[in-house]
Amino acid sequence: xxxxxxxxxxxxxxxxxxxxxxxxxxxxxxxxxxxxxxxxxxxxxxxxxxxxxxxxxxxxxxxxxxxxxxxxxxxxxxxxxxxxxxxxxxxxxxxxxxxxxxxxxxxxxxxxxxxxxxxxxxxxxxxxxxxxxxxxxxxxxxxxxxxxxxxxxxxxxxxxxxxxxxxxxxxxxxxxxxxxxxxxxxxxxxxxxxxxxxxxxxxxxxxxxxxxxxxxxxxxxxxxxxxxxxxxxxxxxxxxxxxxxxxxxxxxxxxxxxxxxxxxxxxx
Amino acid sequence: xxxxxxxxxxxxxxxxxxxxxxxxxxxxxxxxxxxxxxxxxxxxxxxxxxxxxxxxxxxxxxxxxxxxxxxxxxxxxxxxxxxxxxxxxxxxxxxxxxxxxxxxxxxxxxxxxxxxxxxxxxxxxxxxxxxxxxxxxxxxxxxxxxxxxxxxxxxxxxxxxxxxxxxxxxxxxxxxxxxxxxxxxxxxxxxxxxxxxxxxxxxxxxxxxxxxxxxxxxxxxxxxxxxxxxxxxxxxxxxxxxxxxxxxxxxxxxxxxxxxxxxxxx
Numbered sequence: 001x002x003x004x005x006x007x008x009x010x011x012x013x014x015x016x017x018x019x020x021x022x023x024x025x026x027x028x029x030x031x032x033x034x035x036x037x038x039x040x041x042x043x044x045x046x047x048x049x050x051x052x053x054x055x056x057x058x059x060x061x062x063x064x065x066x067x068x069x070x071x072x073x074x075x076x077x078x079x080x081x082x083x084x085x086x087x088x089x090x091x092x093x094x095x096x097x098x099x100x101x102x103x104x105x106x107x108x109x110x111x112x113x114x115x116x117x118x119x120x121x122x123x124x125x126x127x128x129x130x131x132x133x134x135x136x137x138x139x140x141x142x143x144x145x146x147x148x149x150x151x152x153x154x155x156x157x158x159x160x161x162x163x164x165x166x167x168x169x170x171x172x173x174x175x176x177x178x179x180x181x182x183x184x185x186x187x188x189x190x191x192x193x194x195x196x197x198x199x200x201x202x203x204x205x206x207x208x209x210x211x212x213x214x215x216x217x218x219x220x221x222x223x224x225x226x227x228x229x230x231x232x233x234x235x236x237x238x239x240x241x242x243x244x245x246x247x248x249x250x251x252x253x254x255x256x257x258x259x260x261x262x263x264x265x266x267x268x
Numbered sequence: 269x270x271x272x273x274x275x276x277x278x279x280x281x282x283x284x285x286x287x288x289x290x291x292x293x294x295x296x297x298x299x300x301x302x303x304x305x306x307x308x309x310x311x312x313x314x315x316x317x318x319x320x321x322x323x324x325x326x327x328x329x330x331x332x333x334x335x336x337x338x339x340x341x342x343x344x345x346x347x348x349x350x351x352x353x354x355x356x357x358x359x360x361x362x363x364x365x366x367x368x369x370x371x372x373x374x375x376x377x378x379x380x381x382x383x384x385x386x387x388x389x390x391x392x393x394x395x396x397x398x399x400x401x402x403x404x405x406x407x408x409x410x411x412x413x414x415x416x417x418x419x420x421x422x423x424x425x426x427x428x429x430x431x432x433x434x435x436x437x438x439x440x441x442x443x444x445x446x447x448x449x450x451x452x453x454x455x456x457x458x459x460x461x462x463x464x465x466x467x468x469x470x471x472x473x474x475x476x477x478x479x480x481x482x483x484x485x486x487x488x489x490x491x492x493x494x495x496x497x498x499x500x501x502x503x504x505x506x507x508x509x510x511x512x513x514x515x516x517x518x519x520x521x522x523x524x525x526x527x528x529x530x531x532x533x534x
Binding site for chain 1: 273274275283286287290293297302366367368369371372373374375376377378379529532533
């Protein structure tokens with residue numbers, strides 16, 4: 001029986017006097033698109049940082065594909081592709097150089113490297129602009145470039161932290177389209193954090209709703225909505241479990257859009 | 269699914285060397301895309317050589333024995349130029365943290381110490397590229413430089429080790445202060461004292477006793493001593509110089525690596 005892609009057991013993270021993650025139990029199955037939803041400050045990003053080894057996890061609390069992240073950090077990192085919230089491609093390198101850098105950092109063998117970089121640039125539709133400096137790319141192109149960086153090592157688990165924040169609907173759809181294509185082709189697992197309800201509804205197989213460091217609801221989008229009422233939306237599910245409203249969340253989302261634009265400005 | 273074991277000492281060392289080579293290559297790619305930075309950064313060393321060097325050569329105010337003052341000064345300015353480049357790598361790493369780049373790098377199968385070493389020697393590559401510009405200027409001004417290729421190889425090693433030390437010093441400070449603004453202030457506050465408390469501008473014998481003590485613990489002095497010995501043939505303790513630079517760089521890489529998680533959390 002295959003190992004779960006991610007397994008968290010009683011995961012807890014405290015910063016000074018703030019409990020960011022409070023006894024989290026979570027299992028992500030291989031091959032699924034799993035959405036971690038919640039308002040800002042829910043503990044989503046901290047959870048991702050624990051899973052990706054950016055924060056030290058206690059022994060036995062987090063496993064990735066059967067490996068304990070506290071003792072098998074390097075092995076776990078080889079299995080993960082990671083896309084942070086910010087637009088983080090290097091604007092002073094070309095698209096191809098950006099992807100090749102990560103191929104080297106993931107020890108893609110030299111004889112396969114050029115072909116793998118070309119294939120992954122092709123998969124995100126950036127081959128034609130691969131020799132241009134990344135600072136000349138639009139926000140959507142940068143996101144796709146970063147997706148190529150995360151995918152160049154053919155990861156078994158792709159972790160996306162708010163991948164479409166700051167993107168217009170067309171660019172957002174383009175990013176998701178690429179993610180689904182690659183997932184269908186490779187069978188990799190996708191773990192995504194977002195507070196965009198419609199996006200989660202449309203693209204995730206299962207969703208965990210996080211609030212104040214804990215999972216408040218878990219299931220398929222249809223199950224979560226069905227538990228609230230026949231005409232319920234994920235917005236209603238969100239409001240029911242967090243006491244928050246989408247309007248509040250969207251206001252925060254707009255802050256994130258501005259932050260993303262500042263990042264794009266910095267790159268350009 | 270084949271999963272490799274955690275890397276042992278030798279595999280870890282091989283990964284480290286691979287990462288250093290990768291980051292040095294990236295630095296060269298960046299320089300290839302924007303060569304203007306080499307010229308703009310050459311303005312300050314050029315001023316030191318052209319204005320300060322020429323004036324003090326004519327004044328004969330600083331006794332440098334049989335060596336012309338401009339010749340004596342050129343290796344010091346070379347080391348200063350490398351110092352100024354390296355010391356601001358801490359600011360770059362805070363920028364990388366804010367932009368998510370550092371997190372992305374740390375999620376790759378790269379040991380922390382290898383990542384810091386890679387950054388350190390990437391700073392060295394930039395310093396060497398800058399040194400070429402400064403040395404061409406020195407040659408144009410008539411500074412008598414060694415033609416021995418082994419000496420030039422030694423110059424590259426000294427610049428790489430010195431830059432690695434100062435780059436990691438600034439990453440270490442970044443790991444303590446965590447903020448770009450504070451680091452900029454500290455960077456500006458320490459670079460000139462490091463420069464003046466070294467043998468870059470004047471012989472150690474001219475320094476007051478307390479400054480000589482600081483000079484002896486300042487890695488920049490060992491870098492300048494090595495550069496001066498290799499480039500213009502003044503007596504130098506090359507073994508000591510390279511030994512100090514190597515140990516200092518290794519210690520500072522270790523120190524900066526230990527503070528990297530704090531930088532990520534901050």
